[in-house]
Amino acid sequence: MKARKTVAFLLCLALLSALLLGAASSPATAQSGTLQIWTKFNDQNPQNTQDKWLADLIARYRAKFGVQIVNTFQPFDQINAKLNVAVQARGEVPDVSYVDSQQLGFFDQNGVLTDLTDWVKSRPWFDDVDPGALAACTTPDGKILCVPSHTAVHFLYYWTDVYPDGVPATTDAFLAKAAELKAANPNAFAFTGKLAEKISVERFYYNLIVSYGGQIADEKGRAVWANEATKKTVEFVRALFANGYAAQESLAPAFDNEQPFMRGEAGAFVAGSYSYVYLTPLTAPDGTKFEGEITGTFDPEALSVGAALKAGKLAIAPQFAAPGGKPASLILASAWAIPVGAKNVEAAKAFIDFQMTTSENVAYSTAYGALPALKSAAAADEFQTPYWVEVARIQREFAVPAPTFLDYDRGITLLADAIVKLITDPSLDIMATLQAAQDEYNAGLE
Amino acid sequence: MSDLVLSARAEVAQRSFSGGRKYRWLPFWLLLPSLLVLLALQVYPTLYSIYLSTTRVRRGEFMHVGLANFERLLRTPSFLESLRTSLAYSVTYVLLTVSSGMMLALLLNRRFKFTGFYLVIIFIPWVISEVVAGTMWRWLFQPTYGLLQSWINMYMPFLGDRLYTTAGGALAIVVAAAVWRGLAFTTLLSLGALQTVPQEIVESASLDGANRFQRFFHVILPLIRPTVLVMVLLTSIQSINSVGLIVSITRGGPGGATRTAAYYLLQVGWEQGDFGTGAAISVILFAINVTLTIAYLSIIGRHRDW
Numbered sequence: 001m002k003a004r005k006t007v008a009f010l011l012c013l014a015l016l017s018a019l020l021l022g023a024a025s026s027p028a029t030a031q032s033g034t035l036q037i038w039t040k041f042n043d044q045n046p047q048n049t050q051d052k053w054l055a056d057l058i059a060r061y062r063a064k065f066g067v068q069i070v071n072t073f074q075p076f077d078q079i080n081a082k083l084n085v086a087v088q089a090r091g092e093v094p095d096v097s098y099v100d101s102q103q104l105g106f107f108d109q110n111g112v113l114t115d116l117t118d119w120v121k122s123r124p125w126f127d128d129v130d131p132g133a134l135a136a137c138t139t140p141d142g143k144i145l146c147v148p149s150h151t152a153v154h155f156l157y158y159w160t161d162v163y164p165d166g167v168p169a170t171t172d173a174f175l176a177k178a179a180e181l182k183a184a185n186p187n188a189f190a191f192t193g194k195l196a197e198k199i200s201v202e203r204f205y206y207n208l209i210v211s212y213g214g215q216i217a218d219e220k221g222r223a224v225w226a227n228e229a230t231k232k233t234v235e236f237v238r239a240l241f242a243n244g245y246a247a248q249e250s251l252a253p254a255f256d257n258e259q260p261f262m263r264g265e266a267g268a269f270v271a272g273s274y275s276y277v278y279l280t281p282l283t284a285p286d287g288t289k290f291e292g293e294i295t296g297t298f299d300p301e302a303l304s305v306g307a308a309l310k311a312g313k314l315a316i317a318p319q320f321a322a323p324g325g326k327p328a329s330l331i332l333a334s335a336w337a338i339p340v341g342a343k344n345v346e347a348a349k350a351f352i353d354f355q356m357t358t359s360e361n362v363a364y365s366t367a368y369g370a371l372p373a374l375k376s377a378a379a380a381d382e383f384q385t386p387y388w389v390e391v392a393r394i395q396r397e398f399a400v401p402a403p404t405f406l407d408y409d410r411g412i413t414l415l416a417d418a419i420v421k422l423i424t425d426p427s428l429d430i431m432a433t434l435q436a437a438q439d440e441y442n443a444g445l446e
Numbered sequence: 447m448s449d450l451v452l453s454a455r456a457e458v459a460q461r462s463f464s465g466g467r468k469y470r471w472l473p474f475w476l477l478l479p480s481l482l483v484l485l486a487l488q489v490y491p492t493l494y495s496i497y498l499s500t501t502r503v504r505r506g507e508f509m510h511v512g513l514a515n516f517e518r519l520l521r522t523p524s525f526l527e528s529l530r531t532s533l534a535y536s537v538t539y540v541l542l543t544v545s546s547g548m549m550l551a552l553l554l555n556r557r558f559k560f561t562g563f564y565l566v567i568i569f570i571p572w573v574i575s576e577v578v579a580g581t582m583w584r585w586l587f588q589p590t591y592g593l594l595q596s597w598i599n600m601y602m603p604f605l606g607d608r609l610y611t612t613a614g615g616a617l618a619i620v621v622a623a624a625v626w627r628g629l630a631f632t633t634l635l636s637l638g639a640l641q642t643v644p645q646e647i648v649e650s651a652s653l654d655g656a657n658r659f660q661r662f663f664h665v666i667l668p669l670i671r672p673t674v675l676v677m678v679l680l681t682s683i684q685s686i687n688s689v690g691l692i693v694s695i696t697r698g699g700p701g702g703a704t705r706t707a708a709y710y711l712l713q714v715g716w717e718q719g720d721f722g723t724g725a726a727i728s729v730i731l732f733a734i735n736v737t738l739t740i741a742y743l744s745i746i747g748r749h750r751d752w
Contacts, residue, residue, distance in 0.1 A: 077717070078716070082716075084719035085716070085719055088721060106719070111507070197699060248608050248610075249588070251611040251700050252584075253695075253697035254584075256588060265590070410714075413717075414524070416701075417524070417702040420699065420700045420701030421702070425613065440522055440523055440524060
């Protein structure tokens with residue numbers, strides 16, 4: 001019996017040891033010469049230009065500095081929340097992380113990011129950073145919490161066969177043109193785009209609401225979307241769906257909304273300056289195919305969008321605006337940040353310094369499909385093509401800053417859901433539904 | 447052997463297992479590894495969730511807010527709507543999965559040709575991952591080129607040409623996918639139970655003039671009722687906690703129409719990083735599951751003579 005007791009005791013001991021050893025040998029433990037980063041790019045299994053850029057960067061960085069970058073690939077729509085979770089849970093946080101600037105209020109409220117104000121101001125590249133991009137990383141009380149790499153804006157891609165004179169500039173004119181197109185071809189759509197889920201607010205609804213003279217958040221971070229501008233936006237979108245002008249895929253989850261445009265069935269597609277990376281292959285409405293391939297950087301000859309642009313079949317334009325209003329285009333900055341609790345802060349700063357050299361900023365921005373945050377990089381030849389010149393013009397003339405929600409994801413999710421409900425159930429009262437969603441958001445802040 | 451000797455031996459055996467100070471702690475030592483695992487992986491996270499549900503995070507600091515998260519949740523329209531969606535989803539799922547599984551099991555229990563083959567066919571959806579199954583169902587109802595949507599457009603236009611992007615249609619698709627996947631589980635359980643029903647009882651009922659329905663409802667069902675209740679309990683818990691299929695088919699859309707309470711928890715706790723509220727939702731779901739379990743188990747216990 002004594003033997004059995006001993007065996008039981010040894011089993012317990014073995015179990016405890018295994019648990020303790022397992023915890024101690026966590027794979028993310030910092031090692032010298034290693035830099036842990038989180039990005040939304042997959043260097044292990046590159047699928048697009050951004051993934052390939054990161055794989056190249058890791059190799060270059062190791063060759064130049066002898067530091068091994070270990071990248072943890074995070075889903076694009078979860079990376080910000082996961083970073084917050086890691087910091088709050090006092091878990092293994094990366095040394096550097098990709099962050100979206102529109103989440104700044106959320107990060108600030110939760111104390112997720114290290115304050116980089118003094119360090120950023122002391123860097124040699126500080127004066128070269130575009131003020132608009134830097135503003136996206138600066139809190140209302142002046143703290144710099146991230147370092148912007150590049151900025152993206154939102155606009156329309158359109159087939160010139162469908163819109164030979166360009167996309168109509170106002171919502172009224174667009175509806176009139178859409179009616180014409182529907183009469184000519186009942187199976188075609190005037191428009192497609194991401195009109196459901198939270199991203200739809202960034203890509204489409206917010207811009208339209210601003211062009212109607214409205215706002216969705218005030219300076220205190222509270223929701224104010226129950227207004228006439230949002231109501232007019234909903235009425236316009238209801239008309240798009242009620243008449244079959246917008247493809248139903250626009251309300252589908254994930255990225256099904258791209259398909260009608262890529263097949264040439266929809267004349268216009270609302271998206272970001274980064275979206276061309278994913279628009280491959282493309283078929284124009286007249287059947288011309290533009291087969292793209294993934295390259296290390298944006299090569300207008302290689303990718304589908306580049307080829308279609310060169311052939312004159314595809315063009316870009318600011319999103320249509322309210323009658324008499326000015327188009328609006330949400331500007332978003334992709335940035336690097338050092339989370340609270342990072343183990344290797346000096347190595348993280350060295351990495352950001354390297355990223356903020358002109359050549360690296362050009363490489364990252366071209367691969368991502370966005371305008372560089374460094375003025376010297378924006379002046380590079382890569383950004384003097386007709387596509388980038390037009391993107392820069394849209395940014396310069398129509399960019400609007402991100403809504404100042406204190407709880408960003410919750411705010412844009414509630415607004416998107418309210419609008420989609422109003423589209424799918426036309427009997428719902430617009431103002432009552434918007435007000436209910438707004439009250440719910442504001443109640444959550446108390 | 448006399449009764450006296452037998453009684454003495456039994457007493458010795460009894461003492462060696464449970465009596466005597468020498469071995470008093472042995473059961474504890476033998477149970478300890480399992481208890482430690484249970485504490486680390488089940489009890490601690492549950493207790494920590496309850497603790498988290500009474501906190502909120504502001505500027506990186508946890509603040510105690512008592513029951514404020516629960517109070518706020520019960521006043522939040524989108525959460526209440528997600529509970530209603532959960533109820534609709536669960537009731538439909540449990541009814542369809544259990545009844546269809548039972549019907550299939552009754553068919554398979556007749557032992558016709560290729561029964562094994564049919565069982566394999568029914569079992570395939572169960573082994574497919576939720577994400578793969580969900581993506582497949584999403585494509586089947588894709589508005590422009592979805593195979594099933596095209597058939598609906600041709601043969602059943604009254605169902606609508608945009609099922610996937612309407613509130614009711616999207617929920618119906620999610621339920622259909624879940625039933626398709628869960629059918630294997632209820633079919634196998636029902637088949638196992640049906641095979642324990644003594645044939646002579648069923649035959650006696652036939653001889654007494656009972657028709658097919660009477661035999662099923664008055665003879666077979668009462669005999670397999672404990673299995674049916676376990677099936678209802680497990681499918682109820684499964685449906686209340688279900689997230690994978692919803693994520694891969696509709697992501698809770700359109701406009702929150704398929705956002706169940708479990709998906710709401712995922713959104714609030716994970717996507718929006720609100721730990722306190724997320725934990726409060728998990729505690730509410732836990733309470734619902736525990737209540738259901740106690741209710742079903744008490745029903746089973748009350749009719750132990752079945």
